[in-house]
Amino acid sequence: MSKCKLPVDVVVAITYKCNARCSMCSIWQIKDHQEIPAQTYLKLPATLKDINISGGEPFMRADIVEVVKNIKTACPNARYVISSNGLAPVLIQQKIIEILKIEPNVGVAISLDGIGQIHDQVRGIPGAYEKVLQTVEILKKAGVKYIKLAYTLTNDNLEEMTKVFNLSKKLNVDFTMAAMQNSDVYFGNKENKLHQDPQKLKQAFYYVIKKQLQSWHPKQWGRAFFTFGLYQFIIGKGRKLPPEAGNQHFFLDPHGVIYPSVVDNQNMGSLALASSFEQIWCSVKNNTLRKELKNGLAKPSWMICTARSAIKKHPFFVGGWILKNKIKFSL
Template sequence: MRFQNYLNKAERLLQKPVPEKIKRVNFAITYACNSECIMCDIWKKYKVEPQVAKEELTLEEIRQLFTQSQCLRSLDEIILTGGEPFVRKDFVPIYTFFREAFPGAKVVVSTNGLPTGAILKKVEAIMDFEKEPPLLLISSIDGLEATHDAVRGVKGGYRRTLNTLQQIQKLYPIQQSLSFTIMPENYFDLVEVYELSKKLGVGFTMRFAQNSKIYYLNEGFNIGWTETQLTEVDRLITKVIRDLRQRRDLFSKLFSSDLYFYSRMVDYQGNPRRMFTCYSGVHSFFLNPWGEVYPCVIREDSIGNVRKNSFDELWLSYTAQQIRQSIAAKECHCWIECETCTSLQRDPSLLGDNIIRELSIL
């Protein structure tokens, strides 16, 4: 899987982003969720509107959407998220469909790690399907035990998530990573959680909490940072970046966009603005559980719904073109991992910056 990922990254860098060759989909397959996170309101959706839980795209609709599209044939990264994706009963058939339809693509699954039994059962089924799946499981750990449980609203959640991760480690050769969402309620645990990822022998990702009306459903969530807090967060992030860089091989240092992303997170929090050339809506999109297509997880303007038109009709429509023009004109901005890093991978100047940085260290 690692070699294929390198090839995919090189291809992204060398090819011009065009709508006809989509590289990445962020697909929320369900909004059912068994966490109650303070920074996300997805878990409230089906409590307030229980009827919409029955309106999620079916497995057959998913198959039709992705197999009938010409624009989706170049997919090399498929993100299955939620909600909690493992609580969807047909998760395994959804996963196996994507693996059969896009054999060269990496599949990333974001999980809270809480439904241990369901996760282990479904991972076992995946392993029965293929012995070395190109799968990355990303488990959310948003602090040490007390902090994590308070942030994610589930007593005992920290231990359950770690237990799930460690059970998978014992049984299956699947790549795993810890994910840390930075906010005033937990930033002080950042380095300790990073050290935990090293102790466990898994990867690590981080980003600031975000507002998104169409994804997190948390419009109006107040992320209030003081200048003193941001100064301390910057110090902690720098410490993590320094250690990450020391532990990576040269290829990862040169071609990975995450270190660049991490190094500018605090800058964006202090002065939100467009800081990169964004190709969301060109090479990637967000698909919600009910078939609504968006250029990304932040912008609220829908391209359309796949239950009303085919994906390619929507993607190549006048509406989609107008949204792309708006993005290209820098009428929006964000610094969110799933959008920023994907676009940075298409920017040759990132490689140049990384080369200069490595030469300066020598």
């Protein structure tokens, strides 16, 4: 094992159990629900600063509270966000009260892909929209300070992007977005391809970017950069910043396998089998892989999980974009 730089950002899928039936994902069809024991998460590196606990539907993992407790023990200085589909309000209420005792600053991102029936259609569950609204209220009452509506662009819900954005303002919660993508290790290996009217796509994205840049909160300006990066990526202009997959960032699946990101399928090793995280991360094989990923092997993607560490690594570039575009979008 040689020396190497440890990562700062991770997506941890703690289960592939899921109570949704989303059109852009087939994780819900996975039958193998083998999960690493909660103790394995104690091996995560203390260098992690951003931890996204995901799934499947993470609240469906029976010992989620113990999992969060162990991750928090291993990574005491990280910022925690749990990504949920919000379809099990009662279960979420029970678990979040316990989780807040461990991490009072935990954030929760709830998927919302449209208003009313459109959301039900994308998620394949009648009444999904109402459940999401109920969950948001429950999270507020429980004292969760950072709540986000997480919109995913599919081929059926472009018109809903600005509506979900406006609803987030009305509910006084944050907004984040993604576009459906292909992934060998995520989205249940589903083949996804976006087909959108270029003009309508631009209109919707520019509406959100403008509103984010007009905000008084600098955090929203960073979000505007991310949104613009997503737009550029969708129209085929590539990533705004170099990828950090397998370098600053990684993905840990419910079986304990480490991958460079949710879209890169190189198996870097098993956290369950290794004696420590460093044993995997700093192996000769993975030091070589890291260089290859930097040099073009990383699969193109622009998701908040794969972009966040890159954004933080290039503050002057992002700052310059914000400055230029705050002026442009206010004209």
